[in-house]
Amino acid sequence: MKKLAIILTILFLLLVVIYFVIFKPEKYQEKDLYDSILERGTIKVGINTDAKPFGFFDENWEVKGYDADLARYIAQYILKSPNAVEFYSVTPENRMLKVSTGEVDIVIATMTITPQRQEIIDFSVPYDVAGQALLVRSNSMIKSIADLSGQNVGVVFGTTAEKNMLNLAPTANIIGFRNYRTAYQALKEGKIDALTSDDTILNRFVYEDKSVKLLPKRYTREPYGIALRKGKTTKRLRENINFAIKDMHRKNVILRLRRKWLFNAE
Ligand code: GLU
Numbered sequence: 001m002k003k004l005a006i007i008l009t010i011l012f013l014l015l016v017v018i019y020f021v022i023f024k025p026e027k028y029q030e031k032d033l034y035d036s037i038l039e040r041g042t043i044k045v046g047i048n049t050d051a052k053p054f055g056f057f058d059e060n061w062e063v064k065g066y067d068a069d070l071a072r073y074i075a076q077y078i079l080k081s082p083n084a085v086e087f088y089s090v091t092p093e094n095r096m097l098k099v100s101t102g103e104v105d106i107v108i109a110t111m112t113i114t115p116q117r118q119e120i121i122d123f124s125v126p127y128d129v130a131g132q133a134l135l136v137r138s139n140s141m142i143k144s145i146a147d148l149s150g151q152n153v154g155v156v157f158g159t160t161a162e163k164n165m166l167n168l169a170p171t172a173n174i175i176g177f178r179n180y181r182t183a184y185q186a187l188k189e190g191k192i193d194a195l196t197s198d199d200t201i202l203n204r205f206v207y208e209d210k211s212v213k214l215l216p217k218r219y220t221r222e223p224y225g226i227a228l229r230k231g232k233t234t235k236r237l238r239e240n241i242n243f244a245i246k247d248m249h250r251k252n253v254i255l256r257l258r259r260k261w262l263f264n265a266e
Contacts (some may be wrong), residue, residue, distance in 0.1 A: 010142075011243070012102065019022040023205065026136070028234050029232075030120075030232075030239075031233065031238055033228075033234045033237045034078075034240060035170055035235050035236075035238035036105075037079070037105060037237065038077065038078075038079070039159060041084060042075075042085065042086050043074065043078065043084060043085055043086070043105050043106065043107045044053050044072070044081070044082045044086045044088060044103075044104045044106075044107060044248075045071040045074075045077065045085050045086065045087055045088065045104060045106055045107070045108055046088050046089075046090035046095055046098050046099060046103075046104035046106070046107035046108070046227075047063060047065075047067050047068060047082070047087050047088070047089065047090065047107075047108055047109055048067070048089070048090060048092065048109040048110060048180040049073065049087075049089045050091070050092060050180050050181055051067075051109065051110055051180060051201050052065060052204050053065050053066055053204055053261040053262065054066045054067040054068075054110045054200070054201065054261070055067045055068055055108075056071060056110070057169055059143040061210060063087040063260060065116060066248050066253050066257050066258075066260075066261040066262065067108040067109060067110065067146045068087070068108075069110050069257055069260075069261070070108055070127065070226075070248075070257065071085050071087070072085055073107075073244065073248060073253060074108075074226075074241060074244050077240070077244040077247065078237075078240055078241075078244070081122060086128070087193060087220045088104050090104070090107055090109055090174050091108070091158065091179065092111075092156055092157065092159045092263075093157045093178070094173060095107045095111065095160075095227065095229070096117065096121055096156075096167065097108055097227065098212045099121055099122065099227050099229055100229055101123060101205055102229060105228075105243070106226050106227060106228050106237070107226065107227040107236070108226050108227075109121075109227075110130070110198060110201070110224055110227060111199065111224060111226075111227050112130075112198075112222040112223060112224060112225075113126060113225040114160060117227075118133070119179075119231055120230065121226030121227050121228065121229065122227070122229070122230050122231075122234060122238055123226065123227055123228070124158035124225050124226040124228070124238060124241045124242050124245055125245055125246070125258070126224060126226055126245075127225070127226065127227055127245050127248070127249075127254060128200075128223075128224045128254065128258070129221060129222060129223045130198035130199055130201075130222040130224065130226065131189065131194060131198065131218030131220055131221060131222060131260075132160070132161050132164060132168075132196060132198060132199070132203050132220040132222065133194050133196070133197070133198070133199040133202055133214055133215060133216075133218055134148075134194050134195070134214070134215045134216070134218045135187065135194065135196070135197075135202040135205060135206070135212055135213070135214050135215075135220070136182075136187075136195075136212065136213060136215060136260040137188075137190075137195045137211060137212055137213075138194065138211050138212060139211065140193065140194070140212050140213075142180070142193060142194055142215070143215065144216070144217055145168050145169050145219060146217060148169040148171075148193075148194060149169070149171040150171065150172070150173070150225065151172055151173065151176055151193040151194060152172075152173045152191065152192040152193050152194075153165060153172045153173065153174055153175065153192060153193065153194045153195070153196055154175050154176075154177055154183040154186055154187060154192040154194070154195040154196070155167065155175070155176055155177070155183075155195075155196055156176070156177050156178070156179060156180055156183055156197060157176045157177065159197055159221065160222060161197045161198070162174070162176065162197045164219065164220055165196060166249070168219055174218070175191075175192055177248035180197070182203060183195050184205055185213075187212065188209075188210075188212070195228035199214060199218060200262060202214055203262070226241055226245075
């Protein structure tokens with residue numbers, strides 16, 4: 001009798017497992033992110049608000065910039081309203097985690113598509129491209145990366161520049177910062193001799209302040225992509241974002257965004 005009970009229990013458990021594996025009841029299925037966004041009526045976008053002119057707060061604490069406009073265009077494309085965006089501040093250091101855990105649906109934050117990052121997250125097609133450059137004080141003797149040996153060079157944690165410097169200037173003293181603001185302050189105060197990141201981001205400091213200059217050479221090619229969680233549930237969202245980006249290229253929206261944010265010092 002006891003034996004029969006055990007067999008029946010095992011059989012029952014087996015049936016439960018088979019049911020979940022084969023039929024995958026809806027409640028336990030991972031929901032398609034595109035459907036969730038349509039249902040919610042907003043898209044949660046991670047943006048770096050410390051990266052003017054890509055992402056920053058204006059005087060009314062509204063998120064502005066190239067990446068913010070891009071997010072609004074995506075919202076218009078998917079949800080038919082440019083205001084259907086919820087912005088969340090991310091940093092280069094935490095943005096991969098935030099998109100992987102679903103805290104945000106996508107990240108639009110001057111993020112370079114790299115093979116290492118693609119092992120952990122997915123990317124859209126590129127929407128723009130930058131290059132790694134060096135920002136120094138105007139009176140600096142540093143002319144290129146070859147002059148960085150023994151110099152203090154600032155990077156922002158989690159950026160491609162941080163990684164690249166190990167190869168580009170292995171004898172420089174690399175000093176990490178949490179954001180561009182503090183890194184730039186350190187350059188001004190002489191705590192570091194150069195700051196390295198994307199030309200598109202560093203340019204803003206040159207526009208605003210003639211006591212620093214951007215050196216002419218670019219050391220990398222940084223194609224910017226919109227980041228998504230890896231997997232089946234983000235496939236449709238990614239396809240739609242790719243359509244939106246291609247549409248933006250076709251209609252010269254990207255060109256206009258470049259003109260508005262990158263060539264006009266705001
Ligand atoms: N594009 C670079 C990166 O993805 C640097 C810009 C940034 O993220 O702050 O790491």
